[in-house]
Amino acid sequence: MIAELGLAALWLATALAVLQLVGGILAVRGQGELASLVRPTAIAQGALAGLSFLLLIWLFLVTDLSVKLVAANSHSAKPWIFKLAGAWGNHEGSMLLWVTVMALAGALIALIERRLPEKTLLATLAGQAFVGIGFYAFILFSSNPFERLPTPALEGNGLNPLLQDIGLAFHPPTLYFGYVGLSVAFSFAVGALLTRQVTPDFARAMRPWVLGAWIFLTLGITAGSYWAYYELGWGGWWFWDPVENASLMPWLAATALLHSVSVLAARDALRTWTIMLGVIAFSMSMLGTFLVRSGVLTSVHAFAVDPERGSFILILLAIYIGGALTLFGLRASSISEGERFSVTSREGALVFNNVMLSAILGIVLLGTLYPLLTEAFDVRVSVGPPYFNPAGAIFTIPMLLVMAVGPLLRWRQDSFARIRLPLVLIAVIMLAALALVVILGAYSLLADLGLAIAIGIAIASFLPLRGRNLLRVPLATWGMVIAHFGIAVALFGMASESAFSEEKLAAVNIGESTQVGPWKVQLESVTPVAGPNWTALEGTLQASYDGGEPVELHPQARNFWAPPQETTESQLATRWNGQLYAVIGNEAGQGRWQLRLWWKPFVTFIWYGGLLIALGGLLSLVGRVMSDLKRRQVVRRRQLLEAEAVA
Amino acid sequence: MKAKHQRLVLIVIALVALIGASLLAIYALRNQASYFYVPKQMAESPPEVGQAVRLGGMVQEGSLETLADGVTVSFIVGDGEATVPVRFSGILPDLFVEGSGVVAEGRLEADGTFMADNLLAKHDENYVPRELQDMTEHQAEQVVAETTTGGKAE
Numbered sequence: 001m002i003a004e005l006g007l008a009a010l011w012l013a014t015a016l017a018v019l020q021l022v023g024g025i026l027a028v029r030g031q032g033e034l035a036s037l038v039r040p041t042a043i044a045q046g047a048l049a050g051l052s053f054l055l056l057i058w059l060f061l062v063t064d065l066s067v068k069l070v071a072a073n074s075h076s077a078k079p080w081i082f083k084l085a086g087a088w089g090n091h092e093g094s095m096l097l098w099v100t101v102m103a104l105a106g107a108l109i110a111l112i113e114r115r116l117p118e119k120t121l122l123a124t125l126a127g128q129a130f131v132g133i134g135f136y137a138f139i140l141f142s143s144n145p146f147e148r149l150p151t152p153a154l155e156g157n158g159l160n161p162l163l164q165d166i167g168l169a170f171h172p173p174t175l176y177f178g179y180v181g182l183s184v185a186f187s188f189a190v191g192a193l194l195t196r197q198v199t200p201d202f203a204r205a206m207r208p209w210v211l212g213a214w215i216f217l218t219l220g221i222t223a224g225s226y227w228a229y230y231e232l233g234w235g236g237w238w239f240w241d242p243v244e245n246a247s248l249m250p251w252l253a254a255t256a257l258l259h260s261v262s263v264l265a266a267r268d269a270l271r272t273w274t275i276m277l278g279v280i281a282f283s284m285s286m287l288g289t290f291l292v293r294s295g296v297l298t299s300v301h302a303f304a305v306d307p308e309r310g311s312f313i314l315i316l317l318a319i320y321i322g323g324a325l326t327l328f329g330l331r332a333s334s335i336s337e338g339e340r341f342s343v344t345s346r347e348g349a350l351v352f353n354n355v356m357l358s359a360i361l362g363i364v365l366l367g368t369l370y371p372l373l374t375e376a377f378d379v380r381v382s383v384g385p386p387y388f389n390p391a392g393a394i395f396t397i398p399m400l401l402v403m404a405v406g407p408l409l410r411w412r413q414d415s416f417a418r419i420r421l422p423l424v425l426i427a428v429i430m431l432a433a434l435a436l437v438v439i440l441g442a443y444s445l446l447a448d449l450g451l452a453i454a455i456g457i458a459i460a461s462f463l464p465l466r467g468r469n470l471l472r473v474p475l476a477t478w479g480m481v482i483a484h485f486g487i488a489v490a491l492f493g494m495a496s497e498s499a500f501s502e503e504k505l506a507a508v509n510i511g512e513s514t515q516v517g518p519w520k521v522q523l524e525s526v527t528p529v530a531g532p533n534w535t536a537l538e539g540t541l542q543a544s545y546d547g548g549e550p551v552e553l554h555p556q557a558r559n560f561w562a563p564p565q566e567t568t569e570s571q572l573a574t575r576w577n578g579q580l581y582a583v584i585g586n587e588a589g590q591g592r593w594q595l596r597l598w599w600k601p602f603v604t605f606i607w608y609g610g611l612l613i614a615l616g617g618l619l620s621l622v623g624r625v626m627s628d629l630k631r632r633q634v635v636r637r638r639q640l641l642e643a644e645a646v647a
Numbered sequence: 648m649k650a651k652h653q654r655l656v657l658i659v660i661a662l663v664a665l666i667g668a669s670l671l672a673i674y675a676l677r678n679q680a681s682y683f684y685v686p687k688q689m690a691e692s693p694p695e696v697g698q699a700v701r702l703g704g705m706v707q708e709g710s711l712e713t714l715a716d717g718v719t720v721s722f723i724v725g726d727g728e729a730t731v732p733v734r735f736s737g738i739l740p741d742l743f744v745e746g747s748g749v750v751a752e753g754r755l756e757a758d759g760t761f762m763a764d765n766l767l768a769k770h771d772e773n774y775v776p777r778e779l780q781d782m783t784e785h786q787a788e789q790v791v792a793e794t795t796t797g798g799k800a801e
Contacts, residue, residue, distance in 0.1 A: 337654055356664070359667070366672040371680075382681050384681065386679040391675045505738075507716065586738065594718055
């Protein structure tokens with residue numbers, strides 16, 4: 001009964017989305033018969049999609065084994081938190097989550113957005129409905145989560161052990177919130193194009209969604225990178241894997257969009273460019289979904305290997321991106337030129353960085369798609385760090401340098417002479433840091449430059465605060481400062497990891513010890529241990545840093561038996577200045593065991609940096625929303641006063 | 648600068664940067680993409696010494712040996728028509744066994760040995776490296792049969 005109810009709610013939501021689309025389009029064309037229905041329809045659609053998803057969660061919590069999806073992905077004996085996460089830890093459920101979040105976002109816009117001209121808002125909601133309908137159709141026709149089994153299963157199949165990890169349970173939805181946020185930004189762009197209303201008000205309405213999407217993408221990428229680092233046991237934190245790139249590309253586009261939308265909101269410049277970025281950012285999130293969901297890539301992530309679904313998403317991708325680009329081509333010339341600015345101005349710096357971000361995006365996109373393209377001609381290649389690192393760095397380095405300077409410039413027109421002092425300061429710090437790194441022992445060009453630039457940016461990011469009363473600095477400015485500082489912190493971690501990491505691969509006897517960097521690691525014992533669905537060989541290591549108090553580590557080589565799978569469970573010893581990373585391997589003969597150890601100085605800064613970037617985004621979002629609310633209050637009070645005066 | 652001019656200049660700059668990025672990407676891809684070889688191709692037209700490539704095939708039965716240092720292994724990868732000796736220092740990936748498929752990332756040395764930096768083996772029962780999927784369809788049975796008998800004959 002519950003499953004049928006969920007399916008019915010989904011069909012109803014689909015029907016409402018169609019009504020929302022038709023009503024919105026009619027309103028744009030000047031026939032307002034259905035216009036007053038659009039907002040309530042969007043709210044009802046959100047409520048129904050939400051209900052449908054709640055019912056799916058309910059089915060998972062009670063483990064209703066007559067439902068195919070539950071039987072295939074859950075187990076009655078699982079802890080409740082994994083039953084909950086099981087609802088979206090599979091293809092059908094995650095698609096339902098996607099469309100639910102999107103419908104809820106539409107409902108929220110319909111409820112609170114009052115700044116935009118009504119027509120633009122209705123066009124935006126029509127855009128939302130248009131994107132939503134594609135996903136509803138996809139779910140209903142090829143990925144129905146509520147499908148029943150002819151006879152209920154006796155017990156569920158359980159969840160892939162690699163995925164039974166609390167961090168991973170929340171990693172995909174985080175990225176999805178990011179993707180959906182960009183689809184909302186896209187709808188705003190479509191609404192603005194359709195009604196020719198590319199204004200600062202439009203930018204202010206769109207900005208919170210872009211910021212929100214960007215925060216979630218940042219968190220999702222940070223968490224995914226840390227998961228790959230400790231779970232895969234390879235010691236790396238970024239592999240340029242196509243699935244990782246699929247989350248990086250929307251982030252790059254969203255970063256560019258975030259900055260250009262701010263220019264549009266503050267200065268009414270970059271109108272066309274902002275719309276274009278809105279289209280690109282959404283295209284990248286659709287492409288990401290396609291790459292991950294279609295099974296074009298064989299990877300641990302791609303669990304939906306089903307050509308029918310792949311072609312369905314590809315068709316959706318073509319319709320959305322093709323349609324948006326066509327609309328853009330038709331309407332772009334009718335958007336009038338925005339405010340002008342000089343090259344040396346904050347806008348100038350932001351434009352430069354937008355172009356650099358787009359170039360990096362292009363590099364990553366080509367590198368990700370190239371193996372797929374060549375495979376069509378039966379040439380198999382793989383593209384990895386030797387391509388991405390240098391090609392990306394060529395554009396990243398100038399971007400980072402301009403990022404250090406840009407926030408110091410004034411809007412519209414400025415001169416470098418005015419900010420000579422901070423410019424010289426930043427340059428001196430960077431050069432001194434570079435000299436220091438080279439003296440300490442030149443490592444690699446990129447790592448050296450990275451360390452020097454990171455130190456320079458770390459200091460430069462706080463310069464916009466100089467001479468200001470810190471208590472009166474707006475939250476949004478704090479957000480920018482902290483996010484830029486976070487970039488410096490993350491960059492420092494990346495460069496340090498690549499420059500100073502030490503690796504030791506050794507075969508040691510029980511009781512023997514080995515040295516990696518400042519750590520002395522002794523193998524105490526290797527014992528078999530067993531878990532609920534695995535057996536493992538567990539090493540006991542005593543690791544002491546620089547002769548200090550030893551810490552005990554227990555890396556494991558695990559053997560799962562249902563489904564049969566082996567994993568290496570690495571163990572980490574974290575200090576403020578880095579991590580010791582230990583993996584145990586096979587028996588190496590003569591009673592020896594293989595140990596693989598890394599000392600990675602400051603590697604944790606990579607993820608601390610990611611968190612700081614997200615925190616900066618959050619502060620900025622809160623600051624913007626609060627000042628919007630305040631403005632709205634002021635307007636309402638003035639209206640009341642005027643009404644009283646008239647009376 | 649006039650309004651129209653500024654817009655035009657911006658567009659031109661953006662275009663130049665993006666075209667530059669694309670050209671750079673294409674140039675770098677031609678040089679840096681690591682190509683996939685099976686032993687037969689590697690015997691007929693070997694890649695340049697030191698160039699990053701991938702080698703895929705079946706690990707021959709009886710060829711896996713651990714060297715004295717306890718962490719370096721050597722084995723032979725074959726495809727039924729040719730074989731390549733491979734060396735790898737590190738912890739063998741999960742489920743790496745003789746007679747099953749493997750993709751090795753690394754480079755060919757002057758003496759004809761393939762030095763692997765990384766081995767991609769199946770890490771669960773359903774996973775097959777992308778490069779080996781076709782092979783398993785077209786030639787796997789034959790390859791496995793030949794490499795196993797080849798291994799025994801040695």
